[in-house]
Amino acid sequence: MKNDLLLEKSIRNIHGFPKPGIIFRDVTTLAQNSVAFRRSVNLLAKKYQGRKIDKVVGAEARGFIFASALAHKIGAGFIPVRKEGKLPHKTISTSYELEYGKDTLEIHKDAIAAGERILIIDDLLATGGTIEAVIRLIKKLQGKIIGIGFIIELVDLKGRDKLKGYPVFSLLKFHER
Amino acid sequence: MKNDLLLEKSIRNIHGFPKPGIIFRDVTTLAQNSVAFRRSVNLLAKKYQGRKIDKVVGAEARGFIFASALAHKIGAGFIPVRKEGKLPHKTISTSYELEYGKDTLEIHKDAIAAGERILIIDDLLATGGTIEAVIRLIKKLQGKIIGIGFIIELVDLKGRDKLKGYPVFSLLKFHER
Numbered sequence: 001m002k003n004d005l006l007l008e009k010s011i012r013n014i015h016g017f018p019k020p021g022i023i024f025r026d027v028t029t030l031a032q033n034s035v036a037f038r039r040s041v042n043l044l045a046k047k048y049q050g051r052k053i054d055k056v057v058g059a060e061a062r063g064f065i066f067a068s069a070l071a072h073k074i075g076a077g078f079i080p081v082r083k084e085g086k087l088p089h090k091t092i093s094t095s096y097e098l099e100y101g102k103d104t105l106e107i108h109k110d111a112i113a114a115g116e117r118i119l120i121i122d123d124l125l126a127t128g129g130t131i132e133a134v135i136r137l138i139k140k141l142q143g144k145i146i147g148i149g150f151i152i153e154l155v156d157l158k159g160r161d162k163l164k165g166y167p168v169f170s171l172l173k174f175h176e177r
Numbered sequence: 178m179k180n181d182l183l184l185e186k187s188i189r190n191i192h193g194f195p196k197p198g199i200i201f202r203d204v205t206t207l208a209q210n211s212v213a214f215r216r217s218v219n220l221l222a223k224k225y226q227g228r229k230i231d232k233v234v235g236a237e238a239r240g241f242i243f244a245s246a247l248a249h250k251i252g253a254g255f256i257p258v259r260k261e262g263k264l265p266h267k268t269i270s271t272s273y274e275l276e277y278g279k280d281t282l283e284i285h286k287d288a289i290a291a292g293e294r295i296l297i298i299d300d301l302l303a304t305g306g307t308i309e310a311v312i313r314l315i316k317k318l319q320g321k322i323i324g325i326g327f328i329i330e331l332v333d334l335k336g337r338d339k340l341k342g343y344p345v346f347s348l349l350k351f352h353e354r
Binding site: 018024064072073075108 | 285
């Protein structure tokens with residue numbers, strides 16, 4: 001499937017960020033464009049129509065933008081997954097590898113009841129490490145993952161391979177890094 | 178005006194967090210409750226109906242949750258204000274005092290065109306320091322601030338006094354710290 005041109009054009013390409021050879025796909029220019037922002041969330045809503053989503057999970061911080069707008073649009077709750085120490089109540093946590101070192105993500109222990117139908121939404125699928133961690137958190141709480149949706153997928157980084165067994169959807173696919 | 182009971186009950190009160198004597202008002206329990214989340218965003222949308230908002234600005238990270246859902250609901254763009262070094266393109270920045278030390282917030286330089294009608298949305302009005310900083314950023318870009326809306330206002334901390342000259346609205350008012 002070809003990229004939606006309006007959405008694709010609303011992404012800012014920053015060459016050489018964060019390091020030489022990389023094209024950074026900046027989703028903030030999509031979000032600040034009212035037409036593109038509306039369309040992106042509405043297309044996600046259409047994709048998951050009729051799937052009876054109880055809650056949409058978003059990861060700190062850019063993930064919040066699309067996950068919460070979609071949650072509101074489809075009448076679901078919104079759950080934040082945050083960096084260590086940011087959530088005020090009892091949490092469970094998991095760590096994942098970064099290029100250098102590791103990072104820890106947390107979710108409130110009572111954010112999901114066993115069997116609830118969960119949709120994960122994030123802005124970007126790159127190597128998939130963050131979302132793997134989010135999946136672990138949801139599974140510990142016995143949530144049922146209905147789907148995983150992204151605004152942008154960097155296809156060459158093969159993040160999809162890490163998410164096997166889950167239905168993955170992305171609005172925009174980019175092939176160069 | 179009395180607090181909406183459904184919304185008020187959806188807030189989790191955490192006694193003694195982050196330190197003894199403080200009651201922390203946890204808005205994540207409101208967001209994860211689909212009925213309360215929907216109602217909170219719809220009440221904000223109703224409040225700003227007909228005000229021709231171009232863009233809604235939210236501050237990292239909890240502010241994103243409500244600002245982006247509202248932006249989508251009213252057909253506006255969403256603009257993130259972030260901590261130093263998080264935005265990938267050219268930014269302007271401003272610093273503000275914390276209880277200990279200071280913090281810096283940034284906005285993309287081209288996020289707002291001169292004269293655009295801007296709504297600021299955040300989860301919590303406490304002392305108002307963060308929002309003062311957000312106002313400075315928007316004014317530097319010559320945005321026109323139409324209103325400032327919060328889910329929760331901690332009335333006794335008098336954040337409203339710092340925001341004089343701007344129409345401030347909050348869905349829930351709490352009187353004890």
